[in-house]
Amino acid sequence: MSLPTEPIGSIPRSPALLAGIADHAAGRIDKSSLDGLYDEALRDTIGTLESLGSPVVTDGEQTKPSFVTYPLAGLDNLAPDGAVIPFADGHTRQLPRLAAGPFRYAAHCGDYLRAARRHATVPVKQAVIAPSALSLLYPQDGIAGYSRDEFLDDLVDEAEADIRGALDAGAHTVQLDFTEGRLSIKLDPSGGVLESFVALNNRVLDRFTEVERARIGVHTCPGGDQDSTHSLDVDYTALLPHLFAIHAGVFYVQLASEPDPDRVLAAIATHLRPDQRVFVGVTDPIDPVVESPALVRDRVLRAAEHLPPDRLGTCDDCGFAPFGDDTSTSRDVAFAKVRARIEGTALASEALGT
Template identity: 55%
Template sequence: MMLLPTEAIGSIPRSPELMHAQRQFDEGKIDAATMEALYGEAIEQTIRAFEATGSPILSDGEQRKSHNFVTYSVEGAKNLAPDGLEIPFQDGHVRRLPRLTAGPFHFLLNAYKTFSVAKRFTALPLKQSIISISALSLLYPAESLPNYSREEFLNDLVDEQEREIRGCFEAGAYKVQIDFTEGRLAIKLDPSGGLLNAFIELNNRVLTRFSEEERALIGIHTCPGADHDSTHSADVDYAELLPSLFELKAGNFYIAMAGEANPERALKIVARYLKPNQRAFIGVIDVIDPAIETPEEVCQRVLLAARYIPLEQLGTTDDCGFSPFCDDVSTTRETAFAKIRARVLGTAMAAEQLTNEQGMLHE
């Protein structure tokens, strides 16, 4: 049977039991060993539920990234203060990044360490999501730190992410996906495009350290945020982001699309700037819409994308991860997995129709 590739972004809502345990751990009521055991159980449960959806590629659901997908690598660092950059969301709530207070900067937790836990529970391919260093670059304050320049900080960031990506591949990751949710936000923070260009350049400093074959297994995810069923940059025109996005030297791009006001216009932009050696995984699931898509609805979204993107460069995904922050209870695990199953079934439905009509897809 001929298929289109389909992959999740990564995050899956935590269970109420895991969120309760996280609060207890933060309050010092349970120890680290107990918490690690609970994380292991949560990862195994997530893997089993992913398998039940029929997903060909799995994720650990980012269950071990205890508080959020942005700062998992530096949680507990002594050289961070809580009063960093504020990120306002459309519904009025605000997320705040920590602020670096001194150097040097190093990761305390690498994603490849959590990946090795997930690998124990399945024989299916596993992808690993990691945060971009452009997002982490926002931790450096506006004023220079004594004895630790911004350029020294960026050099450390580049080294740390190269190490993280290589570690994930060495641990057996099928793909490594870099979460670049700040790409669209960058235009909101700096309408001149200067910040976005700096983000592209910084990420490419990492990506150019890998071979073309390795970059074919590295992906970039972009979305306008998805936290408490709200976004931080959906009002930014995709036309201001997408041309620059495909300058990133990666082989795969996971692009939020189902929640777009005008997806057909955005698909035309993707088609214009997508390079021959890149694949666009188009979002066909709106993760902040509580309604569960039907496979037929997903199929129609795939068929629309196939009108503009060459089939050999097309894949499907969800617009974003589900509940990437641990306190987001706007989406249940049951809803998330139901939406994922609809994507898997709808993608297969579209692939069959495209195969029958055009004979252009091959195993």
Template identity: 70%
Template sequence: MSIPTEPIGSIPRPAALQSALAKHAEGALSDAELTAYQLQATAETLSKLAELGSPVLVDGEQAKPSFATYPIAGLTTLDPNGAVIPFADGHTRQLPLLTAGPFRYQVHAESYLREAQRHTGLPVKQAVIAPSALSLLYPPEPIEGYSREQFLADLADEAEADIRGALDAGAHAVQLDFTEGRLSLKLDPSGGLLNDFIALNNLVLERFSDEERARIGVHTCPGADHDATHSADVDYAGLLPDFFRLKAGAFYVQLSGEPDRERVLRVIAEHLPPGVRVFVGVTDPNDPAVETAEQVRDRVLEAARHIPVEQLGTCDDCGFSPFADDTSTSRETAFAKIEARLRGTELAAQALGH
């Protein structure tokens, strides 16, 4: 396919895995038993994506507790009462706070990638959490004997190792999830927090060579949890100019759920750096309706009126189930939307003569 297309990351967990997660939480299922369910779901996810003809696969994050918290699963120096993230439908998610240093990842994304590669010879993309999201773990009051500056230095080292491990393991691409970018402008309309996030992410990205950064991308969206967003009311035009300052080779941009896609595309066209690719979202995980291939085709052609085709790709707006307990979108619906993206991107490529 001459217009590249990639999934973003999470796929809803199958019913058997959801049941296993509930039993594990109740203490009725061992860690080893839960792992067996996760590995089976991972294999099934990769097989289904390959069957649909996806040129790049993901493991669907079947073994992650969430897209954001996998590195700290099992960390004992955490207070659960951290930052609260409100969503438009009234539900919230809450991050923990670090209580002691030094900060170290408990799990690196390379482990998920290597498990996925056991089941396929096709290219596999690995999603990782951006260091900017994990910077929110440090509490407002300093931790005795462990300054914020030392925490950020440790976090940068751990984030680099997370990305580098996946690259070295042969990931087709490594995608940094940066959903907190748009949210930061809601928390701090001055843009100061966003600038801090960009600076921290670039501190890590600048440790990689140009060749390595060509395989590193960054994803932005306003959230997609229980079919609700946390920052869709924030003007995209406030984020995107700074978003494209990130030292990455690809950018994955939620777009299909935007009320005025043409306006967003004009901002992208104005600020897109040369030599990088932007993957625009053409399916909306927050919308229960399954797009048709023709709708996707038209969204790609719309984007191609603003973005050079050689810099254009397509993706889903967001992951379909970024938290393991999110069952708002069925597994069947997610795969149907992915199939529409694949077929629609192919139709658009044909229409553009590529």
């Protein structure tokens, strides 16, 4: 049996789709025309991943505005002036702010999954946003008549429904995107915010059975966007003990862009629990150079020096375009890196005799 390999999520949108989104926003095309472009992008993304030999595919997040804001589109109780996330190159992303309660999701990932499965002939994984990320929507000065505790209760209910809907719709795995974990250490070096994030995520995950949690994963990376990151300078080993305290069965860990992978792998080996599997990142979406299959193989074999092969898999470090308007990486480069990951993982499997 070969080592498992999975994509993280997003694939860059095509120029045709980006133009169509702009045309719809400007009123030049109707929603039906835009939906046609979305469906073609979805079909092409899944078809290309399958043609590369990907044993598991995603929808490439082609129809999401971003990996974090998909549950919010259309809500009328948001203000635009929420938390600001600064990136190393100076650009920022800003979340909305919840202006009034109650908090509800406007969209759930089960719908994305069902659309993807119409085009797929192999298992489909579904990325969802971690509840800890959406907890940042609540303002520090509170909301009159709607306490933070009430908000968190609603958020836990909505996050459970999002995950459960994807599992019930037949997801191979459900992946919680937890990029805010590493960022929280920069914002609060004491680790208090990170601990609160882990506790919140576990409130949700503890509503699932052990069998269900084996199909639920957590992805961590330093927040790639427009060829920059928000927390690559944060010591990974400050995050990892808390990461593996999350009650999930699978972890997708950015590693290819780490300057000292052996140090990170040693920490993973120390904290990985017996019931958990780790997928290590072997391609760097921010690096424009496409990895060779041989380089991917060597990265996997390095990981296997620290981790047993039967608990090891491979992935990309991050999605290639977590925000829909990110054009810093082309689709061609993204798919070339995916091919290298798949072929390099196969080479490593052969070398390990798995």
